[in-house]
Amino acid sequence: MQTAISGLNDIASILSNPILNTDSYKASHYLQYPPEASAMFSYIESRGGRYDRTLFFGLQMLIKEYLCRPITAAMIDQAHAFFSAHGEPFNEAGWRHIVEQYGGYLPVRIRAVPEGSVVPTHNVLVTVECDDPQVFWLASYLETMLLRVWYPITVATQSWHLRGTIRSYLQKSSDDLTQLPFKLHDFGARGVSSAESAAIGGAAHLVSFMGSDTVLGVAAANHYYNDPMAAFSVPAAEHSTITSWGRERETDAFRNMIARFGKPGAIVSVVSDSYDLFAALKVWGTELKQAVIDSGGTLVIRPDSGDPLTIVLQTLRELDASFGSVVNGKGRRVLNHVRVIQGDGVNPDSIEAILAAMDEAGFAADNIVFGMGGALLQQINRDTQRFAMKCSAIRLGDEWHDVRKDPVTDTGKRSMKGRLTLLQHRRTGEYRTTTLPVVWDENTAEADWEEALVTVFDSGKLLIDVSLAEIRSRAHAGEA
Template sequence: MNPILNTDSYKLGHFLQYPPGVQAVSTYVTTRGSSVMPEIVFFGLQMFLKAYLAQAVTAADIEEAEEVAHLHGQPFDRQGWTHILTKHGGHMPVRIEALPEGMVVRRGIPLVQVTNTDPACFWLPGHLETALLRAVWYPSTVASSLRHIRRTLMPFLEKSCDDPETLMPTRLSEYGARGATSLEQAGLGGAANLLLFENTDTLAAVLHARRYYGAKMAGFSVPASEHTTMTAWGQEREAQAFAHMVDQFGDYPAYSVVSDSYDIHNAVSELWGKLLQARVRGKPGLLIVRPDSGDPIDTPVQVVAQLAYHFGTRLNGKGFKVLDDKVRVLQADGVSLRDITMILGRLEGMGFSAENISFGVGASQLQKVSRDTFSFTMKSTAIQDGDGRWRDMSRRPVTMHEKLPDLGRRAVIEEEGELTSIRLEELGGRVNHLSPVWENGTLLKDWTFEEVRQRARARHRLYG
């Protein structure tokens, strides 16, 4: 991607629109409004910095951008981009400050602040808006939505499981790669999922966490069948297909077998529960029975009950039934958060622990979000004139009830256990959580995936 053209068309002409004498512009990314999810998880900036902003502009980029701009009907700042190439080696002269990634903050707090470092390039912060906002809103929104799911599920685990904190990261498996619009979206959204949950079949997710946050392995998978590999045996040989899975993968820690190709209840009661039970018990691995079709709430509950009848259960420390350690259930066919809570509620009412079942999510988590989910915005709020003085910049509110982003250059401080935004000039000796992470082509802070993950999972908002 030509870094000059990673923006909106109309921004190519903005270098001609500022008043004379402007030296710098300060702009920041934040969220607006309120919703049932008033907090957001900040995530994704480091991926953008390493993948895109680290790419220096070249002479060929300038030539291409000029041709595209003129054919497209826009002016082009050849002098400005040539200045960046010759004076800065093609690296954009900007300073980027940001909150620690993974931090959970309430709506309205600045997440990222951008200022140019070369007066000749005062237009750069605005030019970067398109790419920078896109880089932040999507992974942050996915992570925030999944944090909401995690917080919704936790009461079920706390009530019925001996070790809810250890179990929680394995309660949700992400299978969204095929439902994503692109490989990059699968990687960005999948990496956001891995902050809150650790089971995934999206290889792009673990590669993004590995490449951009240094995680040797951020997510885990198990050998698993699909309907194609099961129905290839034919209905008359379904038992052989299941037995083959046990033989091939029973020595792995866990393996998953989709079991509803023909009749899920026959498969559980007759095949897994009787014919193949000894074979399953003879292997060290955990069999995960996957009922995909049927009623998304009743069917998995019935499968848990059937497995309990055939394999037996034990009581955990909280008095709830836990399936034999050789079997568990995974429901992964289009379940919503409402479905999951209903399943867990029914199982709880029947005396079963939430640890007996886990769930799969796909495109619903990677696709059913937008920039408007949390009303992400990037606004220029301060401008430096020719005398070096900073002044506020903003439009006038349309109505008296409209709340615009806070003006001026911002800082984020802790105040009475909460993060709050203040003017930079008011910072004094207090710690500014908006700290420099990038300047003039150099990464100043390289977060590890584990650091980001710990903040995203922390229960206290200030630290997570």
């Protein structure tokens, strides 16, 4: 036990101990259920929120990271020491049972809608069931860890909706829809609360886009979703690489960027507002114009201050005056040799406002790329889509009983009851949550509906290992 107590100072081992990846009060819950309880069933849903549909993503990351490694005796000792000192009881016998009977793997069954599915809110997305009477409470104990799936789902959902917004403007103003996956670039790594958030949220964004500067997000998508390279970036200047030359040598700093990275077919991004954006735009359009053209690459100007809507339009007009443009098949202007990336003040509202203003001014959506930081990975929370995980059924002895909460003070928090599943209509794609066993009647004829949930994890084994390519295909299957 002395070793276990000393282990409480080993933060790395604590963070990797699944028994401690929970809320403190969960440790006491095994003493609070009816004594005849023998199995439990819980589920996860979005109870509504900013968007009426969610893109399901991220469960595979959580399962691979936290549930595919066995509980060990050392973990139990460490958890026992922690909870004893922390003021909570500890079910040592239950955790020892898991090690002795299951080799340390948790005897729970997790079913979920396939990742990449776009499901209306108020539907079951994940179910968790444990039918071992000695550790039935695991179906609720895992809530703290599993409900964190709200984060990748919410990031993926927001990016999916933004892809729809950008796509609509490309359809209206552009001849080239192939650029869509690169129109919203992830700038969020420095604005999140942790490296893990950068990895999880950054990966979620890549369901809908393929541009990112969040290295950990790209690496997570590659690792957890079997992708050789999930996203791409380009050489780009930051203010330090420009201002280090001094104000009087800003033109030399710009010229160096073109000399170093401006090659045929290449893209180079240069922040240009370090001192005077409009003076910089004049330099780009006069003194450096021929160097940009001769490079054979595309210069992307980044204005990084001022009102985004005003600055984008002013930048586009200045570049059009100096580099010229062509009119495409939709009657909109596409700049020659240059583009703009807006990375300041970018959020769902400003993206739509900028695209609308550009269209009204006669500029194609081809001319702009957005870089989104805090609003992409950090300015969301569990209530953005009102995620919850609730127990909906418990087996007392040999009989299952429905469980639900129904507070008179907030009907929006009413939970669903029963052992739940999700059905999808074979032809229309409509979703419908129902209870098990499914009763096929005139409203849910078996020929028309099928179960949408699949078993992804059972007693330590990951049963579905989906690729990012498959998730992307499912998420964007409805695009023409």
